[in-house]
Amino acid sequence: MSNAQMELDSYDKAILRVLAAEGRITATELARRIGLSKSPTQTRLKRLEEGGVIAGYRAMLDPIAMGLAHVAFVEVRLSDTREMALQAFNKAVRLIPEVEQCHMIASRFDYLLKVRTADIQDYRRVLAERISALPHVAATSTYVAMEAVKELV
CATH class of the missing domain: 3.30.70.920 (Lrp/AsnC effector binding domain/regulation of amino acid metabolism (RAM) domain)
Structure with a gap:
């Protein structure tokens, strides 16, 4: 399904906005922020991961702090x-x-x-x-x- 564009509703988009800013947020806090309970939030998160909308998680490094200005x-x-x-x-x-x-x-x-x-x-x-x-x-x-x-x- 990763090659096809996935239909995203307002909750999916909210999940993506929060994760883009704070990738290490807990599922409980993510659920609270988007206004859903934990279980449906986790289900949506898994669907977004399996569908390729969320391609992965990584640390965001500061290149300036690494001497690469x-x-x-x-x-x-x-x-x-x-x-x-x-x-x-x-x-x-x-x-x-x-x-x-x-x-x-x-x-x-x-x-x-x-x-x-x-x-x-x-x-x-x-x-x-x-x-x-x-x-x-x-x-x-x-x-x-x-x-x-x-x-x-």
């Missing part, structure tokens, strides 16, 4: 955009831990990467040794973020 966005243009080349790039880019996000883009370039490093020197190393060495990379352009105005941490 430098953010750059990188446009990547490939020399080859046939399917095998795209698959090779996709597989390889997933292995670079500094790449937080990678999106295929319909534009004058092929991919947009969000790269997080300690500083500009670290970024230059990642760009030279890892990103530029990815399969079929023809050119890159970097945009350094000065401030995160809105970001999920």
